[in-house]
Amino acid sequence: MAKSIRHEMPYDAPVEAVAAMLTDPAFREEVCRAQGAVRHQVSVEGTTVTIDQWLPTAGVPSFARKIVGDETNIVQVERWDTPSRGDIEVSIPGKPGDMRGSAVLVPSGTGTLETVELTVKVSIPLVGGKLEGLIADLLLKALKAEHRTGIAYLSR
Template identity: 55%
Template sequence: MATRLIHDIVYDAPVAEVAAMLGDPAFREDVCAYQRVLRSSVRIDDRGDTKTVVVEQVQPAKGIPSFAKKFVGNEIDIVQREEWSAPDTAELHVTIPGKPGEMLGTIGLVEDGGRTTETVDVTIKVHLPLVGGRIEGLIADLLRKALDAENSVGRDYLSG
């Protein structure tokens, strides 16, 4: 079984500005700080036609149900890798190292009338019998909150 999440984020800025923001390490670090992660690192590698963004973060597992806490422990190590093949298109791969699951999907940016919609379309898969589906749902909720945090920080970033 797998869980699919499609989430839209809207910015009052043209696609070029949103793409530049998503490729700015300072923006990515601000998003981590806003989420109060315990530790984080951001790497951006721009090689010709491809930009790779890697965000590694460690979040506290507070507020996670006990059945899931057994799976993740007291901290959640998350590695998010985005391969931007164009300014408006990326492949997304998120892992929790050492845990049996991953998120695979895409990020797309579409501009309409000077506003840009960022669409994250991801499939969450946890390879655990009996509780995998419940953990996928929990991860989907956490991802929605992380994307909402990105949107909040991004609106401030683009207005300044």
């Protein structure tokens, strides 16, 4: 069982500017704060971006909180093979499951469209499907925060 998500984020900037933003540690730090991270660490080595953050789980249903706790550690690694395409892996250390997919940047009108596609898989009998849906919803919320932060970043 797995849950797939697709999210599009339009930016009013050329592909090169969006690609540079996505590998800028300062931008990633802003995104962590916008997502409400309790603590975080961002590293960029070449075209590999690693974000290690702890997010509060307030509002998470009780069946899921038993598994993830009051805070959960999320590690996101993006490997950009080209300035316009990257592979994404998201893990929750010590918990069963992962998210994998890609981000693609394409010119769109006078700007850029970033499309993120991820597949969420949780290997827990009985509640895995519910957790996949919950995680997919949380990922969409995080991507929306990243998009808002990106619009502000690119407008400076």
